[in-house]
Each structure stands twice: as structure tokens, then as C-alpha cells.
Amino acid sequence: MKKELIQEFSMRVTQASRSELIVIMYEIILSDLESAKEAFAAEDLAVYEKELVHAGRFISELMASLDYQVGLSYHLMSLYIFANRELTAARLHKQPERLANVAEVIEKLLDGYKKVSEEDSSGPVMKNTQQVYAGLTYGRGKLNEIYVNVNEAKRGFTA
Secondary structure (H helix, E strand, C coil): CCHHHHHHHHHHHHHCCHHHHHHHHHHHHHHHHHHHHHHHHCCCHHHHHHHHHHHHHHHHHHHHCCCCCCCHHHHHHHHHHHHHHHHHHHHHCCCHHHHHHHHHHHHHHHHHHHHHHHHCCCCCCCCCCCCCEEEECCCCCCEEEECCCCCCCCCCCCC
């Protein structure tokens, strides 16, 4: 995954609600799958493997975070198991065509969770984090995120 994309996801995580965190995780998985396909096409098997392992970690996290008091969790688990199985087969047998199956499942789940996150008004999960504002800075005309409130001394996580 490219450094700029990692920074974007990191910034979004600090401002995300619970449902938005799931959306971000799905987007990271899709990004990893795309990077893996590109690496395989470039015959860079080390990066291919690394990207698939990273995507697998996120699928495992999604599996671990399911709440089985909600009936939908069992259906989600079966989809995650399928995606994980296809991801593992693509990695072990060097079959990137299997990644299309994983991407299809994740994209459908992503669409659903995007709609849920639009209606989620619970606010950010992380408290006491730095507020991010976007603005143009000096440079080659690119948009950078900058922090504006210089009077705030405390930031980060509280125990």
C-alpha cells in the first residue's frame, strides 16, 4: 500500500464512527487486493504475498469483532470465511484470479456498510484525538491536511 494511502486511512480512522471503521477496513482490503494484483503482474511475488497477508489480517479482525448476539453475524462470518479461504488459496497457489471472488464479496458488503455509516450519528469512536482540517499549503499546489488549533495542548489517547 502506498504511503499516501496509509496516511489517508490513518487520518480517517481517528475521525470515524463504528460503522465508518468497518467501511475503512473494507476499503483497505480492496486496496490490498488491487496492490497484490499489480505486484503479481509485475512478477513481484514478495509484495504480492505481503499485500495478501495484510488483507487477511483485516478479514481476521472483521471475523473476531462479530457480535453473535446479532443473527446477521453468522451470515457475515460465512462470507468472511469464504473470502479468507479464497485469499489463502490465491496466496498459496499463486492464483490472483481468485482475488476477484474476494473483491466481489467485500465490495457488496462495502456498499451496504456505506449506507449504514451515512445514517450513523454516534460520532467518532476515538476520543481526544487531533482534529484534522484540510487546506492548501505552500508547495506544488497540492492539498495537505493541517492542524489549525495551536492552543490545544492535550491530544492523543487517554487511559
